[in-house]
Amino acid sequence: MNGNWLIYGAYGYTGELIVQEAVRRRLHPVIAGRNAEKLAVLAAQFQLETRTFPLDGRAHEHLQNIDLVLHCAGPFSETSKPMIEACLASDAHYLDITGEIPVFEHTHAQHERAIAAGVVLCSGVGFDVIPTDCTALKLKEILPDATQLALGFDSDSGISPGTYKTAVRGLGSGSAVRRNGRLTTVPLGSQHRRIDFGRGTKSAIGIPWGDVATAFYTTEIPDISTWIPMPRAAVFGARLSNALRPVLASGPVQQKLSTWVEQNVSGPDETLRKNSPAFIWGEASNAAGLRKSVRIQVANVYDLTVYGALETVRRLLNGSFPAGSSTPARLFGSQLIEALPGSGKFEIETFYPSSTNKS
Numbered sequence: 001m002n003g004n005w006l007i008y009g010a011y012g013y014t015g016e017l018i019v020q021e022a023v024r025r026r027l028h029p030v031i032a033g034r035n036a037e038k039l040a041v042l043a044a045q046f047q048l049e050t051r052t053f054p055l056d057g058r059a060h061e062h063l064q065n066i067d068l069v070l071h072c073a074g075p076f077s078e079t080s081k082p083m084i085e086a087c088l089a090s091d092a093h094y095l096d097i098t099g100e101i102p103v104f105e106h107t108h109a110q111h112e113r114a115i116a117a118g119v120v121l122c123s124g125v126g127f128d129v130i131p132t133d134c135t136a137l138k139l140k141e142i143l144p145d146a147t148q149l150a151l152g153f154d155s156d157s158g159i160s161p162g163t164y165k166t167a168v169r170g171l172g173s174g175s176a177v178r179r180n181g182r183l184t185t186v187p188l189g190s191q192h193r194r195i196d197f198g199r200g201t202k203s204a205i206g207i208p209w210g211d212v213a214t215a216f217y218t219t220e221i222p223d224i225s226t227w228i229p230m231p232r233a234a235v236f237g238a239r240l241s242n243a244l245r246p247v248l249a250s251g252p253v254q255q256k257l258s259t260w261v262e263q264n265v266s267g268p269d270e271t272l273r274k275n276s277p278a279f280i281w282g283e284a285s286n287a288a289g290l291r292k293s294v295r296i297q298v299a300n301v302y303d304l305t306v307y308g309a310l311e312t313v314r315r316l317l318n319g320s321f322p323a324g325s326s327t328p329a330r331l332f333g334s335q336l337i338e339a340l341p342g343s344g345k346f347e348i349e350t351f352y353p354s355s356t357n358k359s
Contacts, residue, residue, distance in 0.1 A: 001317040006030040006051065006066045008083060009073025011038035014097060014126070014305055018072065019046060021306045030066065033073060055082035060089035068317055070125075070309055071096040076103045084121060088113055093316050094121045097305055099128025101176060101183070104213035111325040121325040125312040126305030129210045130328045131280045131298050132226070134337035136215040137329040138346055139284035143292045146284035149219065151211045152204065152227030154197035155278035157268060157301040176208035178216055178224040195227055198279030198295045202229040218327045221284065273300040277342065289353030299342025307340045 007022075009015045010031035022029050023046045031042055032051040039050040053062040055073075059082055063069065069092050071083045076098035084107065087094040098104070107123040114121045124133070132151045140146060175188045191206025209226030216224060268276070278298050285291040298304050312328065315321075321331055328336060337343055 001027060001314055003067035003317040004030065004065055005068040005070065005313055005317065006032050006063065007070045007072060008032045008055075009071065009079075011035065011042055012072055012074070014302060015072035016042065017302060017306050018070070018309055019048070022310060023048075025310070027310075029070070032062070055079055055086070057082075059083065059086035063087065063090040063092050066090065066092050068093040068095065068313060070313055072309075074098070076100050076123075080123070081106060084110060087119060087121070088117045091117055091119055093119050095125045095309065095312055095316075096123045097126035097128065097309055098123050099126075099210040101208060101210055101213045104210055105183070108213070108217055108325045115324045118323045120316060120321055120323060120331070122312065122328060122331060124210055124214055125309045125328055127278070127301040127308070128305075129214050130308040130340075131278070131296065131304065131337045131343075132209070132211045132282065133214055133218055133327050133329040134334045135280050135282035135294050135296065135346075136211060136219050136221075137334040138294050139282050139292055140219040140221065141334060142294075142348060143284045143286060143290065145286045146219070146221050146292075147287055148223045148285045149215060149221040150225045150227060150283045151209070151215060151281070152195060152197060152229075153278050153280050154199065154202070154229050155301055156276045157273070157278060174208070175206050176212050177206065177226075178212045178222070181216065181222045183212060191225060191227070192232075193227070195229070195281060196295075197229060197281040198297060203232045204228060205230040214327045217325075218329045227281075268300070268302065273303050276300045278304065280337075291351040293349045293351070295347045296337060297344045298337060299340065303342060304340060307342070308336075311336070311340060 007015055007029045010019050010033055019031060030049045030051055031039060033039055034054050036052040039052055043050045051062050053059055063086055069087050073079050076096055077100050080096055080103045084094050104123050107121050110121055136149060136151060175186050177184050177186055193204055194201050195204040204227045206225050207228055211226050212224050278301050280296045280298060283291060283293045338345055
C-alpha cells in the first residue's frame, strides 16, 4: 500500500482479526490503543510498530506520519468523535467499523471540515454497512425514481463483546426509520412484515440499523427502513419491552449488563465464521408501485468486516478520491460487495403493480 496506516483498537475482537489478515497479506499497519500490555502481545506476535495513547485532546500528536486511521475501538458513540478530531488535525483519512446511527450522522456533519483538510471520512467500512449500502445503491441504479427503500440481513454469525455492548446501549432508545428524509424514532416491534432474505420467507422486525442514516446519503431515497428476521413471539416481546425503556437506559442497569457481557461473551470462533454466511436483501419501490428486490449472499459478518475494512484501506491509499464525508458505496460503487471474498452476485427481481408475477 502507498502510505502509512494505523489500526486503533487493534487488540479488540474485530481489530485483532483485521491485524491477523493484514499480516497474512504482508501488510504492516501500526497498531494502537490505550492498553500497552495488550499491544505488546500483538506486537511481539506480528512484529508491528505500536503507539499507545488515549483518545483525548492530544491524540493527533500520535498520528504523525500516518496517512489513514482504521478505527476499531468501540463503543463508537464515545470514541469516534475524538478520533475524527485527531484525523482532521493531522490530515489523515478516517475509517471505522461502526453501525451506530448517531456516529454516522456525526461523521456526515463533518463533511465540509473534511474537504478543508483534504481527507476522506467514511464510517461503516465493515458489515455495518458495506453489504447493505451497496445493495441500496444497486436498487437506486435499477430503480432511479425509488421513493421507498427497505434493507435487511439474515445470519447465524454469533456476536462479539463489542457488538453486544453496543446493542446493550441501544436498549433504551427503541427503533428508527427515515421518513421524508428525516430520522424518526419508532417503538421497537412496531414494524413487522414477512421477508425472504435469501433462505426462505421469515417473520421480520424493523431495527435501528445504520442504513437509515447512510443509505439516505448514498441514494437520497427519502423513506428507509431496516430489518432482520425474528419469530413472531419475539416481536411481541420487543413491543412489551418498550415500557421498560427508561429502566434499560438507566446507568446502573447499563453498567450491570456491560459487566455481564465482559464476563460471559466471546466472539465467534473461526469454524462458526466459516460456516455462517450472511444473506442480504433489499427492496425499493416508486410512486407508481413498481418494486425491485435484490439479494446477495456474503461472508460471515465478522469476516466481511475484515475483508471490507482492508479493501477500503487499500483503495484509499492507492487511489484518489474526493475529500469529505462519504459512504462505502458512494466511494467505490455498488459492485464493491461483489468483489469481496465470500460474496456472490446480485440477484434481481421485479414486481409489477398489476401482478404478483416476478420477472
